[in-house]
Amino acid sequence: MSTxxxxxxxxxTRAAALVRRGWIxxxxxxxxxxGGASLIVLGxxxxxxxxxxxxxxxxxxxxxxxxxxxxxxxxxxxxQLFYSxxxxxxxxxxxxxxxxxxxxxxxxxxxxxxxFAAALVQGSVALLGLAGNVMFFTVGWHYAxxxxxxxxxxxxxxxxxxxxxxxxxxxxxxxxxxxxLWLLANDALRAKQLWGIEYYLLDVPTSLQAVMVALxxxxxxxxxxxxxxxxxxxxxxxxxxxxxYVAAVYVxxxxxxxxxxxxxxxxxxxxxxxxxVVWRYRLNQEGGRQQASGGPRWRAWYRxxxxxxxxxxxxxxxxxxxxxxxxxxxxxxxxxxxxxxFGTTVFLFxxxxxxxxxxxFIDNVIWRRDxxxxxxxxxxx
Numbered sequence: 432m433s434t435x436x437x438x439x440x441x442x443x444t445r446a447a448a449l450v451r452r453g454w455i456x457x458x459x460x461x462x463x464x465x466g467g468a469s470l471i472v473l474g475x476x477x478x479x480x481x482x483x484x485x486x487x488x489x490x491x492x493x494x495x496x497x498x499x500x501x502x503x504x505x506x507x508x509x510x511q512l513f514y515s516x517x518x519x520x521x522x523x524x525x526x527x528x529x530x531x532x533x534x535x536x537x538x539x540x541x542x543x544x545x546x547f548a549a550a551l552v553q554g555s556v557a558l559l560g561l562a563g564n565v566m567f568f569t570v571g572w573h574y575a576x577x578x579x580x581x582x583x584x585x586x587x588x589x590x591x592x593x594x595x596x597x598x599x600x601x602x603x604x605x606x607x608x609x610x611x612l613w614l615l616a617n618d619a620l621r622a623k624q625l626w627g628i629e630y631y632l633l634d635v636p637t638s639l640q641a642v643m644v645a646l647x648x649x650x651x652x653x654x655x656x657x658x659x660x661x662x663x664x665x666x667x668x669x670x671x672x673x674x675x676y677v678a679a680v681y682v683x684x685x686x687x688x689x690x691x692x693x694x695x696x697x698x699x700x701x702x703x704x705x706x707x708v709v710w711r712y713r714l715n716q717e718g719g720r721q722q723a724s725g726g727p728r729w730r731a732w733y734r735x736x737x738x739x740x741x742x743x744x745x746x747x748x749x750x751x752x753x754x755x756x757x758x759x760x761x762x763x764x765x766x767x768x769x770x771x772x773f774g775t776t777v778f779l780f781x782x783x784x785x786x787x788x789x790x791x792f793i794d795n796v797i798w799r800r801d802x803x804x805x806x807x808x809x810x811x812x
Contacts, residue, residue, distance in 0.1 A: 455584070466675040469700035501699055505702035505706050506786050539789055540785075563784060569792075570787055581708065589669050597661055600654045600657050603650050617635055679701070711809070
């Protein structure tokens with residue numbers, strides 16, 4: 432509720448104060464982690480990085496190394512957040528959100544498990560290849576929705592509220608841009624391999640591509656006009672949210688068509704963007720818990736928010752290594768499947784596709800404004 436003092440302060444001054452205390456992790460950290468660093472690095476790589484086999488192999492090895500500490504833990508973080516207190520979230524609350532938890536947390540992994548088991552039993556590489564295409568589909572959707580979500584988060588924390596019509600246009604633009612770039616990538620790539628399993632993409636008519644590109648251009652123009660108008664009226668500009676949106680919806684999804692080299696780097700920046708928000712959420716959550724006073728200094732540190740975040744991050748590194756490497760490699764060694772048909776790395780393919788597809792569904796439940804935990808520890812902090 433506003434007071435007489437609040438109304439006496441000019442709107443631009445109030446907006447500036449909200450922006451100063453609305454950072455997620457700080458002005459420069461937000462810029463770099465939410466998308467700004469990716470624009471700098473991808474631009475430098477596209478223009479300066481050599482294309483010889485040795486340099487490409489070195490970049491691929493470096494990104495695979497970094498994946499152990501950023502890409503894979505970012506997936507693990509989503510599982511940590513989603514399944515923490517799962518019984519309470521999924522069964523104690525009669526709301527529609529609880530039904531979403533049950534579907535994403537129980538039904539989706541059950542469906543995926545049955546699907547992959549059927550493919551192995553039937554000896555169907557084509558069926559596994561279908562999972563590769565589904566993964567490709569959901570990953571792009573997830574990238575785009577994350578960019579939109581961070582724009583909404585940054586705007587809310589800075590006191591800029593988009594109305595329902597603004598959000599509809601932004602979401603329409605998000606979905607159109609993602610779907611169009613997915614169609615274009617399908618037409619350009621046709622067939623890919625992941626861990627020895629080939630999956631086929633679609634042959635998209637040129638006329639459909641032209642129509643979709645025109646729709647994206649029109650929706651972008653309308654969405655940009657509404658955003659600019661809203662920012663002028665409310666005297667606030669969510670710079671970092673807009674950077675995240677542009678990077679995720681346009682640059683990252685388009686990177687592979689611009690330069691295949693960039694595909695090695697984009698997942699790192701998507702994961703970094705995700706972790707910047709997750710770590711802020713976790714710090715706020717840990718800081719909001721009542722800490723016991725007294726006792727040795729080490730005990731006070733152990734119970735601090737930063738120590739809690741450190742434990743959370745270490746567990747994610749272990750879970751990521753287990754999910755992406757240890758468990759599937761053990762299954763490849765011990766599993767009784769037809770190696771003449773599937774090769775020797777089929778469970779790496781299954782693990783990577785399973786986690787990527789499931790990650791989309793569980794994130795679609797976690798990062799909702801009607802989720803009370805998100806409202807408390809992100810939008811309300």
